[in-house]
Amino acid sequence: xxxxxxxxxxxxxxxxxxxxxxxxxxxxxxxxxxxxxxxxxxxxxxxxxxxxxxxxxxxxxxxxxxxxxxxxxxxxxxxxxxxxxxxxxxxxxxxxx
Ligand SMILES: [Zn+2]
Numbered sequence: 001x002x003x004x005x006x007x008x009x010x011x012x013x014x015x016x017x018x019x020x021x022x023x024x025x026x027x028x029x030x031x032x033x034x035x036x037x038x039x040x041x042x043x044x045x046x047x048x049x050x051x052x053x054x055x056x057x058x059x060x061x062x063x064x065x066x067x068x069x070x071x072x073x074x075x076x077x078x079x080x081x082x083x084x085x086x087x088x089x090x091x092x093x094x095x096x097x
Contacts, residue, residue, distance in 0.1 A: 006032060070094055 012029035015021040021029060040048070067076035070091035077091040085095060 006036065008032065009036065 009029070009032045012021060012025055012032065015025055016029050045051075063080075065078045065080045068079050068082065068089065069075065070077050070082070070093075071088040072090050072094040075091050075093070082089045082091060083095045084090075
């Protein structure tokens with residue numbers, strides 16, 4: 001698992017983010033930050049992750065529908081996702097997102 005929180009690191013982080021850290025505090029923060037980052041990068045994967053078989057059912061197979069070009073932009077869009085507006089078949093982006 002990851003290292004427990006470092007109170008000095010957290011206190012310095014708050015000061016750095018608030019723009020209240022002086023030069024020495026910024027330097028100390030980045031030293032600790034780099035050290036903690038390297039500790040994570042150097043750990044074996046099984047110390048960072050729990051790997052086990054998935055226990056979920058797979059979702060249903062996605063329905064594949066033909067694409068047709070949007071009347072306004074020409075982007076190929078799945079027909080079922082198109083919007084009819086003023087007699088035109090348009091994509092969601094052209095409908096405002
Ligand atoms: Zn469009």
